[in-house]
Amino acid sequence: MIKDITLGQFFPGNTVVHKLDPRMKIILTIAYIVSIFLAKNMWSFIAVVASALLLVIVSKISFKTILKSMKPLIFVLAFTTFFNLFWTTGDVLLISFWKINIYLEGVVFSVMMILRITSLLVGTTVLLTYTTSPIMLTDALERLLSPLRLIKLPVHEFSMMMTIALRFIPTLVEETDKIMSAQKARGADFESGSLMRRAKALIPILIPLFISAFRRADDLATAMECRCYRGGDGRTRMTKLKLALRDFGAIILMAAFITGIVFLNLTPCPISM
Amino acid sequence: MIAVEIKNVSYVYSPDTPFRKVALDDISLKINAGKITGLMGHTGSGKSTLVQLFNGLVRPTEGQVLVGGEDIWEDPKKISRFRFKVGLVFQYPEYQLFEETVRRDIAFGPANMGLSDEEIKRRVLESARFCGISEEMLEKSPFDLSGGQKRRVAIAGIMAMEPEVLVLDEPAAGLDPQGREEILGGIRDYQRKKGNTVIIVSHSMEDMARYSDEIVVMNKAKIFMHGTTAEVFDRAEELSDVGLSVPQITELCNKLRERGLDVPHGIYTVADAKAAIMRLLGGKHD
Numbered sequence: 001m002i003k004d005i006t007l008g009q010f011f012p013g014n015t016v017v018h019k020l021d022p023r024m025k026i027i028l029t030i031a032y033i034v035s036i037f038l039a040k041n042m043w044s045f046i047a048v049v050a051s052a053l054l055l056v057i058v059s060k061i062s063f064k065t066i067l068k069s070m071k072p073l074i075f076v077l078a079f080t081t082f083f084n085l086f087w088t089t090g091d092v093l094l095i096s097f098w099k100i101n102i103y104l105e106g107v108v109f110s111v112m113m114i115l116r117i118t119s120l121l122v123g124t125t126v127l128l129t130y131t132t133s134p135i136m137l138t139d140a141l142e143r144l145l146s147p148l149r150l151i152k153l154p155v156h157e158f159s160m161m162m163t164i165a166l167r168f169i170p171t172l173v174e175e176t177d178k179i180m181s182a183q184k185a186r187g188a189d190f191e192s193g194s195l196m197r198r199a200k201a202l203i204p205i206l207i208p209l210f211i212s213a214f215r216r217a218d219d220l221a222t223a224m225e226c227r228c229y230r231g232g233d234g235r236t237r238m239t240k241l242k243l244a245l246r247d248f249g250a251i252i253l254m255a256a257f258i259t260g261i262v263f264l265n266l267t268p269c270p271i272s273m
Numbered sequence: 274m275i276a277v278e279i280k281n282v283s284y285v286y287s288p289d290t291p292f293r294k295v296a297l298d299d300i301s302l303k304i305n306a307g308k309i310t311g312l313m314g315h316t317g318s319g320k321s322t323l324v325q326l327f328n329g330l331v332r333p334t335e336g337q338v339l340v341g342g343e344d345i346w347e348d349p350k351k352i353s354r355f356r357f358k359v360g361l362v363f364q365y366p367e368y369q370l371f372e373e374t375v376r377r378d379i380a381f382g383p384a385n386m387g388l389s390d391e392e393i394k395r396r397v398l399e400s401a402r403f404c405g406i407s408e409e410m411l412e413k414s415p416f417d418l419s420g421g422q423k424r425r426v427a428i429a430g431i432m433a434m435e436p437e438v439l440v441l442d443e444p445a446a447g448l449d450p451q452g453r454e455e456i457l458g459g460i461r462d463y464q465r466k467k468g469n470t471v472i473i474v475s476h477s478m479e480d481m482a483r484y485s486d487e488i489v490v491m492n493k494a495k496i497f498m499h500g501t502t503a504e505v506f507d508r509a510e511e512l513s514d515v516g517l518s519v520p521q522i523t524e525l526c527n528k529l530r531e532r533g534l535d536v537p538h539g540i541y542t543v544a545d546a547k548a549a550i551m552r553l554l555g556g557k558h559d
């Protein structure tokens with residue numbers, strides 16, 4: 001069923017990673033991405049991979065889940081590896097047949113690229129999407145971007161729109177499912193026929209879906225107005241985000257990590273890119 | 274004769290996930306043909322899941338579904354055949370309307386069956402009549418109608434497919450008494466005229482007492498009771514154990530009987546109760 005599609009998966013939990021301030025998590029994620037791209041030799045890559053593994057362990061996300069989330073990445077990895085392997089030239093020729101030359105540099109480069117992409121994915125999903133609820137994320141984003149209000153960007157409105165959209169994705173998916181079943185009960189056929197026929201078969205789903213989405217939007221707007229919503233100006237918050245000791249701890253750890261990466265890059269190493 | 278038979282059926286939502294939910298637990302059931310069967314039960318007892326098995330929208334995790342003696346999942350490619358044999362009206366069906374006019378919306382199902390234009394026209398008019406839809410309403414946009422009218426259009430859309438078994442999931446939910454009366458009365462007239470099988474999901478005792486011949490009571494993914502309307506309402510205590518009540522008039526008769534009056538069992542309509550009470554009074558006056 002269409003309902004089984006998971007969007008912006010969030011696994012509730014009680015670990016340090018879950019408890020970190022979402023604003024701090026966004027900043028940490030950016031810092032982590034930078035550190036991954038700083039890594040240049042084997043030592044620093046070992047540090048990057050170890051840190052990603054550590055994150056997974058600390059956040060108590062199962063490795064099975066992580067592996068599943070990497071599935072769509074296989075194609076990207078295969079693609080980059082293919083190009084890196086066959087098109088990188090260097091000094092040490094490993095294999096040569098017909099017109100194809102594989103150099104040691106190409107192998108090193110491919111392996112590092114694979115490590116880089118997977119750590120990037122694992123680090124960001126664990127730090128952000130898997131351990132932070134979407135509502136917290138948009139909330140944090142709004143606060144981080146709030147200085148942009150000075151140049152008249154509607155930051156609050158954007159974040160409210162995002163929050164509402166996230167809130168209604170499961171509702172709309174469920175609704176699509178229901179409408180599809182109802183039209184199937186009337187003998188609608190979505191699976192066979194030419195492309196044109198199939199596109200036409202979507203009309204009985206799309207029209208009710210749009211109508212219901214507009215109705216919901218209207219109801220929601222009315223309900224918000226009834227509760228005196230007037231946009232972000234002068235609006236106070238029920239939950240105030242406050243930085244805790246662990247947030248400072250995390251940022252110090254991250255600073256140490258980046259320094260470590262830079263330092264490792266400078267140490268002599270047999271394998272580097 | 275048996276219209277629909279369910280044999281040892283189980284159904285599990287989201288198996289192999291933390292959200293696993295057993296909606297039907299090894300149930301067996303035979304629905305008699307040519308009758309109106311009421312399917313009752315608390316919210317979440319599995320009624321909606323059960324009715325989606327009847328026309329093959331949902332495939333049982335275990336067990337068999339037989340319509341007219343045929344196992345509907347014998348050849349999964351031919352499952353759509355049973356969508357026409359068993360017509361299912363979903364809960365809140367008014368949200369599935371999409372055509373420009375009421376007439377075309379009612380014709381959607383019959384058109385999918387590949388019927389001739391003549392036949393479609395006849396069926397649209399007939400089912401519109403059962404559902405109290407006027408000729409003038411047929412040319413309107415379904416989106417200009419009231420909620421109750423939309424509901425009737427949606428029901429007519431399934432009736433027009435003339436299924437051997439018509440299944441309605443809470444057709445009267447959220448309507449005022451007059452709206453309920455119009456819809457349920459129309460369904461009964463249709464059943465009496467066509468003589469086919471009708472299954473109505475409801476949790477209104479009063480409605481079921483008035484309109485159904487037989488009643489199936491579900492509780493916690495199981496069949497709790499199955500019998501004629503009189504038989505089921507005679508077991509008031511067991512019903513209240515699963516959070517259902519008997520119709521008010523049955524309740525009254527039970528109270529009278531508790532006080533030692535000779536009121537017969539199995540009364541669930543006001544007319545029967547009146548007759549019984551009049552007889553009692555008449556006996557005393559003699």
Ligand SMILES: Nc1ncnc2c1ncn2[C@@H]1O[C@H](COP(=O)(O)OP(=O)(O)O)[C@@H](O)[C@H]1O
Nearest residue numbers: 286294296314315316317318319320321322323
């Ligand atoms: N699409 C679904 N996904 C997961 N669980 C569901 C779904 N639909 C129903 N359920 C669960 O299955 C049980 C039976 O639901 P349902 O058949 O809708 O009951 P009823 O119609 O009697 O209220 C309920 O506990 C409900 O939460």
Ligand SMILES: [Mg+2]
Nearest residue numbers: 320321364442
């Ligand atoms: Mg239901």
